[in-house]
Amino acid sequence: MHKLLITLILILMLSYNSNAQKAPNHFFKDSTWSMAKPLAISPDGKWVVIGEHYNNNPRANNTFFINTDSHQKIDLTHFKEFYNNILNEGLVVGRVNKDLTIYSLNKQDSIVKKNIVNFDTFIDKTIVYTLDTNNVFSVYELKKDLTKTKTLIQKTNIKKYYLNNSKNHIILVNNDNELLHIDSKSMKIKKLLNISGEFSYIKWNFTNDAFAIKTNNVVTLINLTNYDIKSTIINEENEIDNFKISFFRNNDMFITYETKTNEKIPQRELVDIWKGNSRLILPSNFQVKYTKKYKAHVFSYLKNNLTELNRHIDNEYINLGIPNLLLIYNQFEFEDFSQITANSEYFLFDITKKNKSTSLTKAWNNSFQTSLDSHYIFYPNKNNKTLELINTKTLKKEHITSVPYNTKLWTIDNQTILYYNKNKLLTYNYVTKKFKTIVELDNSLDITSIIHNKPNEHKLDLKKSFYFTAIHNLDKDNNYIFYFENNKTKTAFQTKDLIDLGRLSKKLTTSNSDNLVFSIENHNMPPKLIRLNKQKADTLFSSNINEKLFNWRKSITVQYKDKDNVILNGFLQYPKNFNPNKKYPMIVYVYDLSFSVSPKNFMIPKKISAKNGFNNALFTENGYFVLFAQTRVTDKGPGISAVNNIKNLLNNTLKKEPSIDHNNLGIYGHSFGGYKSSFISVSTNLFKASVSNAGIHDIVGGLMYRYSNSRKKPDWVRAESVQLNMKEKYSQNPQKYIDNSPIHQAHKSQTAMLLITGLQDENAHWLNTRRMFIALKREQKPVIALFYKNIGHNATTENPIEKYDIATKVLQWFDYHLKDSTKTPWISNGLDYNKYSLTPL
Known part of the structure; x- marks a missing residue:
């Protein structure tokens, strides 16, 4: 028997591995279901790149360039590494296999250059930089007619090159260690200096016309406007770690690093000591550790000297680029782990005087913004929820109560900022103290974002055009894109569909911001690709999916109220071949007020397309209603609130749609939804079967009193606030924690529960699921748990086999319980406590 069992295990493992190796190609081979997304637009707006994906393949199966005027489509699926190298005049640079290819979309002609190691492009001048395997660096000026391409420079003996962010300054390092x-x-080559040893660290200044390098312990600053070169030595005998340079706006440098001393930290190989008053808790790896020294220097460009500052792990600096000024703070002083990111008190630090002065109150370390002339610093004051600014010359502070404290700011000039608040775009002149309304929309609209072709810059020129988005503040289905030009605002696009702007990337807007490319979709419409040219909208690409595969889809909205009379929504999607005279089972999807899977997304009814096992299109395709349930946490706690929400929503939904079989209801949730699904399952008999994926089942031990290895801190903030929002410590109201914790209610369960987790999950730790399984098993409740070896909190595109397997088992679970599809051995053999089973896998 023992040998037979081992043989069975080996056969199952070999079978699984064999299928696993073949599975990924099979998943994405069928082109019946495809999704298209815009990937980039050329700087002049003449060509758009589109990626077509089969069954949510993480990589595009087909890549097309589409002409925005003629809609001519060119298939360049074989073209790689071109996204940052799309130029004007229909020119694009990338790789075909290993060869560098310069392709003309207009002429459909190309130049091939072999043996190229690295390449870059300078869009403004249509220039290509290359370095080949023979150490030849070349600069080519491209023409519309590629046969007229000019070779501007060919320099031999080059081993590396570096570009500034603007790509208009090139630094070469040759084999003789000369810096050029x-x-x-001018395209002239000038020798800068000889360097001793290799260097890999280079940092450019604010204006991209000076840079610093480190070679050994020497830091060299080179100003390319006048070829002024200055060097300073970092005198350290010990090894330097975490070396960083940042510039001030006057080309001074702020240099920080750490050195490892020879002083061992005692007992670190033996014991990890956690102290009750510690503001920093990091688990030890029990390797030999040495004390570190934290160092900071300021190099003065004009004085050519180096000034050392006192730096320590709890005495840190931030360089905002303001000459002779830093921010200094203690990142641990107010750390009590009650917030995701602790506030710190920041002070201005005068570099010359080496002292700290004015406090900037408590803020986040990534929330500071400066004016263009460095005379002002803006930051949120969380205490009184206002935007605050300080004059760096007079040290006078001002509270701007009319500006939302957590809003994004754009700098307009040396004395003006722009921001949005509800239906208005406004400017504030912090010198004259005057507000001005730039845009005022209808009161029913809320502005949601400004689309900028350089999204990482907090600078906007109101003399140039830009797009911004808004949403109806009551009917959230109404989405708008507006176009601003010459101080006038015009509606550019309006839809009830879901607008996907990607990451507001500059790749989807042209250099002059006149053109924008995006996609729209809804539950029963695949993504359409739209190009906006000011107010003119043009559909560039529509899906070629046979409409008969999805045009039957139907969705309605069901409203209900929670205990606080807040109006919430449910979104009910109908099964395929719906017959009002029949009864259909229903799956409820629960998460929060918003959804990680939107009811507006066009979903492909394939298992590989499921997100963590849930795919509403797959369910409706297989004869289920699907109900997306908005839920809200009240003062009763997240679990009890969810029960109240779902009861009220189900009551209204069942009244509205009598074809739902109320005896065959299932519920699915992932993460926070997994917690809610678990709690609802053990607290009510509303559902016949449930799936709880990556959920927190034990609020006390699994969250409140857990240390998070991913966040490197205790997790009680996630119980007291954030999503669970218990609003008080366990010691203040232990009964509330117990009453809202699924594991403490497990003995009441009347629902067949499928628990899923990944053994790499450090977010909702997988031990939650194991403990919940044990709690249910102890009471002989119907439960099966799935533990996936290679999954973290989410099954991602890197886990196609696991994604497919999870979706398969979730569908089988609901079919088994809600459709009496009982011929599923892994379920039927695992639930009957009158029999026993082994787990040979």
């Missing part, structure tokens, strides 16, 4: 410079304007 090429200015893209």
Whole structure:
């Protein structure tokens, strides 16, 4: 028997591995279901790149360039590494296999250059930089007619090159360790200096016309406007770690690093000591550790000297670029783990005087923004929820009560900022103290974002055009894109569909911001690709999916109220071939007020397309109603609130749609939804079967009193606030924690529960699921748990086999319980406590 069992295990493992190796190609081979997304737009707006994906393949199966005027489509699926190298005049640079290819979309002609190691492009001048395997660095000026391409520079003996962010200054390093410079304007090569040893660290200044390098312990600053070169030595005998340079706006440098001393930290190989008053808790890896020294220096460009500052792990600095000024703070002083990110008190630090002065109150370390002339610093004051600014010359502070404290700011000039608040775009002149309304929309609209072709810059020129988005503040289905030009605002696009702007990337807007490309979709419409040219909208690409596969889809909205009379929504989707005279089972999807899977997304009814096992299109395709349930946490706690929400929503939904079989209801949730699904399952008999994926089942031991290895801190903030929002410590109301914890209600369960987790999950730790399984098993409740070896909190595109397997088992679970599809051995053999089973896998 023992040998037979081992043989069975080996056969199952070999079978699984064999299928696993073949599975990924099979998943994405069928092109019946495809999704298209815009990937980039050329700087002049003449060509758009589109990726077509089969069955949510993480990589595009087909890549097309589409002409925005003629809609001519060119298939360049074989073209790689081109996204940052799309130029004007229909020119694009990338790789075909290993060869560098310069392709003309307009002429459908190309130049091939072999043996290229690295390449870059300078869009403004239509220039290509290359370095080949023979150490030849070349600069080519491209023409519309590729046969007229000019070779501007060919320099031999080059081993590396570096570009500034603007790509108009090129630094070369040759095999003789000479540092050379090429200015893209003159294309002249100038030797800068000889360097001793290799360097890999280079940092450019604010204006991209000076840079610093480190070679050994020497830091060299080179100003390319006048070829002024200055060096300073970092005198350290011990090894330097975490070396960083940042510039001030006057080309001074702020240099920080750490050195490892020879002083061992005692007992670190033996014991990890956690102290009750610690503001920093990091588990030890029990390797030999040495004390570190934290160092900071300021190099003065004009004085050519180095000033050392006192730096320590709890005495840290932030460089905002303001000459002779830093921010200094203690990142641990107010750390009590009650917030995701602790507030710190920041002070201005005068570098010359080496002292700290004015406090900037408590804020986040990534929330500071400066004016263009460095005379002002803006930051949120969380205490009184206002935006605060300080004049760096007079040290006078001002509270701007009319500006939302957590809003994003754009700098307009040396004395003006722009922001949005509800239906208005406004400017504030912090010198004259005057507000001005730039845009005022209808009161029913809320502005949601500004689309900028350089999204990482907090600078906006109101003399140039830009797009911004808004949403109806009551009917959230109404989405708008507006176009701002010459101080006038015009509606550019309006839809009830879901607008996908990607990451507001500059790749989807042209250099002059006149053109924008995005996609729209809804539950029963695949993504359409839209190009906006000011107010003119043009559909560039529509899906070629046979409409008969999805045009039957139907969705309605069901409203209900929670205990606080807040109006919430449910979104009910109908089964395929719906017959009002029949009864259909229903799956309820629960998460929060918003959804990680939107009811507006066009979903492909394939298992590989499921997100963590849930795919509403797969369910409706297989004869289920699907109800997306908005839920809200009240003062009763997240679990009890969810029960109240779902009861009220189900009551209204069943009244509205009598074809739902109320005796065959299932519920699914992932993460926070997994917690809610678990709690509802053990607290009510509303559902016949449930799936709880990556859920927190034990609020006390699994969250409140757990240390998070991913966040490197205790997790009680996630219980007291954030999503669970218990609003008080366990010691203040232990009964509330117990009453809202699924594991403490497990003995009441009347629902067949499928628990799923990944053994790499550090977010909702997988031990929650194991403990919940044990609690249910102890009371002989119907439960099966799935533990996936290679999954974290989410099954991602890197886990196609697991994604497919989870979706398969979730569908089988609901079919078994809600459709009496009982011929599923892994379920039927695992639930009957009158029999026993082994787990040979």
